[in-house]
Amino acid sequence: MHRKLPTFVLAAAVLVSAAPLAAADHSVTVTGTISKIQASSRSLSVTLPDGTEARFVWNADTKITGTLMTGAKATIRYSPGPDGRNVALQITVVRG
Numbered sequence: 001m002h003r004k005l006p007t008f009v010l011a012a013a014v015l016v017s018a019a020p021l022a023a024a025d026h027s028v029t030v031t032g033t034i035s036k037i038q039a040s041s042r043s044l045s046v047t048l049p050d051g052t053e054a055r056f057v058w059n060a061d062t063k064i065t066g067t068l069m070t071g072a073k074a075t076i077r078y079s080p081g082p083d084g085r086n087v088a089l090q091i092t093v094v095r096g
Contacts, residue, residue: 066093
């Protein structure tokens, strides 16, 4: 004999099980202007609003929205890699 659980109990179980995944996400998001692109090494440099420059690399798992081009504004969600490189998880380019 199977008992049906109320929907709110199932929803709570899903939220509790998803909590560790959200806590494990150590990504950071920055916005700036693309100053340099090196397609051969899958890397780009971005000038941040404070004038500093940050370098990022992308891979096959990186979601890129828009066209990478110097001078374009971009928002990059990244995670520091074990080798010290900033690995882009998502790059969103906005023309403007």
